[in-house]
Amino acid sequence: MVLQGKVALITGAAQGLGKAFSQALLRRGARVVLLDMKHVEGQQTGQEMADKFGPENSTFIQCDVTAKEQLDSAFNKASSQFGGLDLVVNNAGILDEVQWERCLAVNLEAVIRGTYNGLNHMSTQNGGRGGHIINVASIAGLLSSIPAAPVYTTSKHGVVALSRCMGHAMHYKRHGVRVNALCPSFTDTDIIHVTEDSMGKDFWMVPKTVQKLGGLLPVSTVVEGFLQLVEDDTQLTGAVMRVTLAKGIDYKQYREE
Numbered sequence: 001m002v003l004q005g006k007v008a009l010i011t012g013a014a015q016g017l018g019k020a021f022s023q024a025l026l027r028r029g030a031r032v033v034l035l036d037m038k039h040v041e042g043q044q045t046g047q048e049m050a051d052k053f054g055p056e057n058s059t060f061i062q063c064d065v066t067a068k069e070q071l072d073s074a075f076n077k078a079s080s081q082f083g084g085l086d087l088v089v090n091n092a093g094i095l096d097e098v099q100w101e102r103c104l105a106v107n108l109e110a111v112i113r114g115t116y117n118g119l120n121h122m123s124t125q126n127g128g129r130g131g132h133i134i135n136v137a138s139i140a141g142l143l144s145s146i147p148a149a150p151v152y153t154t155s156k157h158g159v160v161a162l163s164r165c166m167g168h169a170m171h172y173k174r175h176g177v178r179v180n181a182l183c184p185s186f187t188d189t190d191i192i193h194v195t196e197d198s199m200g201k202d203f204w205m206v207p208k209t210v211q212k213l214g215g216l217l218p219v220s221t222v223v224e225g226f227l228q229l230v231e232d233d234t235q236l237t238g239a240v241m242r243v244t245l246a247k248g249i250d251y252k253q254y255r256e257e
């Protein structure tokens, strides 16, 4: 996808990976709608983007992705303000093994809704231009045993499965919308600063695993993978990109099913 003039909607864009993805898209001439439930941080990031790239090229909408009416309304607003959508990035996520229902609601249910909303808005069947949905999963969505984070891991496995199903050629032929999953390993953002409050007594395993892996990925490496996925012009769909310290950026290979 050539990004110049395209319209992107990104959830969880106030900080971390979502903010970095937004900035990378704006740099390439896209217009970006930033969604986040954090009002102060979101306004601040929105202002920063407006100052750097022009107020006409981005906007911040406060939105809790788990609230159906807020998410639907944010998609409608984004689409009418910028004249349709070309790219949806379902990125908002949390790590909470204590309030695990919330973890599933943010990381999985809202990504399902965001994927369906993206299809509704971009499908050529509904008068859309076609487009691309990128669901931010995690390397946790490809591993079978992360004992300290069972619900987070389950949610991310769900995101990978959803993206592979909805990225299937059958859906792509109907809608003209590609769906792919991005699976980074531990990256230098706030989500990894876990506590006993959010993870329970096994929280210490996170820094220990990071140490074992040799450190954190810089956000810039994940942005590099993200841009590769977005700018790919081979009609890649249903793909799962991994970003790890050990192997860099690559795609998980699946046998024909």
Ligand SMILES: NC(=O)C1=CN([C@@H]2O[C@H](COP(=O)(O)OP(=O)(O)OC[C@H]3O[C@@H](n4cnc5c(N)ncnc54)[C@H](O)[C@@H]3O)[C@@H](O)[C@H]2O)C=CC1
Binding pocket: 011, 012, 013, 014, 015, 016, 017, 018, 035, 036, 037, 038, 063, 064, 065, 066, 091, 092, 093, 094, 106, 136, 137, 138, 139, 183, 184, 185, 186, 187, 188, 189, 190, 191, 192
């Ligand atoms: N940093 C890491 O090591 C990795 C992160 N990821 C995933 O990347 C995504 C982005 O996370 P990071 O930038 O790393 O963390 P982060 O904590 O810095 O950013 C997450 C953003 O999502 C927002 N958010 C959370 N719940 C929300 C809700 N209900 N509605 C709207 N916004 C909400 C937060 O306010 C925050 O701005 C998440 O899905 C995470 O699971 C995946 C693999 C590794």
Ligand SMILES: CCCCCC(=O)CC\C=C/C=C/C=C/[C@@H](O)[C@@H](O)CCCC(=O)O
Binding pocket: 095, 137, 138, 139, 140, 143, 146, 148, 149, 152, 184, 185, 186, 187, 191, 192, 206, 209, 213, 243, 244, 245, 246, 247
């Ligand atoms: C459980 C904390 C989640 C924090 C945010 C993430 O999604 C980070 C990635 C999640 C889990 C990673 C588990 C890593 C396990 C390793 O022992 C190894 O099996 C995977 C190696 C990947 C690499 O080379 O980076």
